[in-house]
Amino acid sequence: MRIEIAQAAECLKQCEDVYILIHQSPDGDCVGAGFALMQLLHAMGKRAKVLCPEPIPARYGFLTAPDSGEFPAKYVIGVDVADLQLLGNLRSTYEGHVDLCIDHHISNTDYADRVCVDPDASAACQVLYEIIQALGIPLTDSMAACIYTGIATDTGCFKYENATARAHEIVAKLKREHALPYARINRNMFDVKSLGRLKMERAVMEIMEFYLDGRCTMICVTQDILRQMQVEEAELDGIAGLPLQVEGVEVGVTLKEKEPGFYKISMRSADRANVSRICGQLGGGGHVKAAGCALRGTLSQVKEILVRAVEQELALL
Template identity: 40%
Template structure:
């Protein structure tokens, strides 16, 4: 990495800029959305002109974060300073990569696999969520974690740590969560919205997905296909399926869960592992990346082809029995 920018320096730079574009990663989750909008509200409080860009629509379950603001995909905004949040590689910008991939001035991230594509990077590789360095920067700017900013930070941390259950959860995450609770944010309502509210279509889709589970390597690898047919039959939307990747890993004895979402001509794969298997190492072989226990890949081809490739490679990364 060219230089790992300090929180203080990142805050100083943002305070000096007046027109800031915030970029989320494609297929946005709660961390990229929450981190971007926490910065959005903080910078707006300072009188900055700010917009949030995302190549794909934000999941409806997070609409309490942004209200009637619609993350723009319009590219004619005057660009002064570009900040990517929770975006480990330029490729993760999706449809925004062509214009912005080489224009990112500052990347705020927590992925150890960050490709150092931005001019400057503030990387907390041990953080449980990108919201951790974002919260530190907001505090360094001189703003409290309260109101909408706090809701965004909490949402980002809760989603990326699986409700503070995953091994990636840090003590700092828990301290920030406590601080946010003490500020008056209704964290129970956020938890209900994120983790305890699903549509009938999603429940029906999950039933089909779980009934299609395939097991390999003495049941230590579980593959869960999410086909276009399943989506068509149940009416579930793509954004509703963003959080299903953890299902295979829950199964007793499974060390690696592989969720394969079928798209036209390609598959989007989510790897979720237990501590003994490094999901990031497997993902990097196929041009993807992420964290030790959560990583993503895009593979051209069918679900069956992706399954064969992934299982063959994943077996090499399992511990000896």
């Protein structure tokens, strides 16, 4: 059942002995929302703990706080978890037993008994902030740091479309009322990369090919190239966005060779091109600015197909 902010606040008043579930590949928003909620429940005199299917990376350590130790759950809340799949190894235990979900994903699958979702909110932390306001409970500095980090994370530090007026209003209030080391948080969240990651990104930029007067780039990650770059495929996470850094690029295409003659393709649009339309025509799909498909053929055949498809889309702009 979908519920409003005020009803979610009511649920938090009523609940006892709470397990808070956050998603796998934990990020600043789910860790921030999870631990802000835990501290809120502590302030309300309740026992609570955060459960994550994977260890929380050290860079989010500053958001965590001591939990209430061992106790059996009477109430389970999913936070920033749009789909049960994202619960990883926690899924089998909690499927069908999630009492409340606090989220901002339009794709939320309503797996919880009560679901408080605001798809216009920049982050789950923004939804939680509104619930805390409805409760009238003052934030601590530590909760404020959690809420700030969630909003900053999901808006790309206020860079994306979802950095709405409301998101800025909340952050203004957090900065006015709390001692927030936000410049340090931003640096750790957005500027710092491991040396290995920086080297990998460099290697990827090195093999980037340019088509259609530089409006289309292609990165072809063959098994050979993976061996040459000495990286695991998992480490290539997020490289599809790299070509969009280059001035003049409208569509960035990344090919990954899954087996000889079979390629998985990720496409990203810088601005106006609709890559969902391009990938749709090639049997795939996705969002307007991020989509994918799979193609069979030789590398040169596949590249030819992709360049022609991108060319057609660019002709529409």
